Structure formats: C-alpha cells, structure tokens
Amino acid sequence: QVRLVESGGGLVQAGGSLRLSCAASESIFSINTMGWYRQAPGLQRELVARIPIGGTTNYADSVKGRFTISRDNAKNTVYLQMNSLKPEDTAVYYCYAKKGWYDYWGQGTQVTVSS
Numbered sequence: 753q754v755r756l757v758e759s760g761g762g763l764v765q766a767g768g769s770l771r772l773s774c775a776a777s778e779s780i781f782s783i784n785t786m787g788w789y790r791q792a793p794g795l796q797r798e799l800v801a802r803i804p805i806g807g808t809t810n811y812a813d814s815v816k817g818r819f820t821i822s823r824d825n826a827k828n829t830v831y832l833q834m835n836s837l838k839p840e841d842t843a844v845y846y847c848y849a850k851k852g853w854y855d856y857w858g859q860g861t862q863v864t865v866s867s
Contacts, residue, residue, distance in 0.1 A: 754778060754856040756847045761861030764837055768865070772832040774847030774858060779828055781805065785850040786823060786830045790843035790863075797846070801832060814840075837865045 755777035764770055772788065780786060787802030787810075801811045801821035809821055820833040830847065842865050847858035 754783065754849050754851055754854075756849055756856055756858035758845065758847045758858040758861040761845060761863045763864045763866065766837060766839055766865055766867050768837050769833070769835045770837065770863060771834070772845055772847075772861060772863075774830045774832075776828045776830070776849060780823060780825055780830070780849075783849045783851045785848075787848045788821065788830075788832045788845055789848055790841075790845045791860075792840075792843040795843075800845070802848070803830065834863070837863075839865045839867045841865050 757775045760770060760772040785802055785804040788800040789797050790800050791797040799812055800815055801819055803809045803821045803823055818836045823830045844860040844862050846860045849856040
C-alpha cells in the first residue's frame with residue numbers, strides 16, 4: 753500500500769504562488785502515475801495535473817501555463833508549483849498515485865486564494 757502525505761497548502765492572495773509537495777512511502781519508480789486532483793465545495797473532484805513515469809505531463813485547461821507538476825525520484829516526492837493563483841483555484845488538493853490496478857490518495861491539503 754502506498755501512503756501519500758501532502759503539504760504546502762495555505763492561504764494566499766490572488767496572483768500569489770504556492771508549492772504543494774506529496775511524499776510517497778515508497779520509491780516512485782514503482783508508481784505508474786502520480787498527480788494532483790482538487791475538489792471545491794459542492795463540486796466533483798477534478799484532475800489538475802498528472803505525471804506518468806516516462807511519459808508526458810497532462811494539465812487541466814484551467815491551470816495550463818500557471819501550474820507545473822514535477823517529480824523528484826530521489827526524494828520520492830511530487831510537487832505542484834502553482835503561480836498566478838486565482839480565487840477559483842480554492843479547493844482541497846489531493847495527491848494521487850496509480851500503481852498497477854490500484855489508486856491511492858493522500859489526505860488532502862487546503863488551498864485558499866483570496867481576492
């Protein structure tokens with residue numbers, strides 16, 4: 753079982769930046785895909801960005817050009833750099849990992865962007 757621990761959320765003004773981190777309990781070389789999802793109140797959880805091992809990254813249209821996902825294999829950590837934040841980016845952000853047939857989720861970290 754893969755355990756994921758997120759950090760880096762918080763309150764920021766519109767136009768500001770935050771970097772989220774997701775530390776995995778095992779080598780991320782063994783994980784097919786890692787990514788970030790978010791869920792705002794009353795809305796469904798949606799994909800923000802994902803980074804497959806050896807593949808190309810994918811981003812939601814709403815964050816393209818503002819967010820960057822990256823992975824540090826030596827630290828078993830995936831990052832989400834969020835720039836030019838907007839109030840509509842306010843949500844709980846969840847780290848995600850897909851290993852084989854199984855999906856794993858972190859506990860979530862709150863990101864709040866004030867206008």
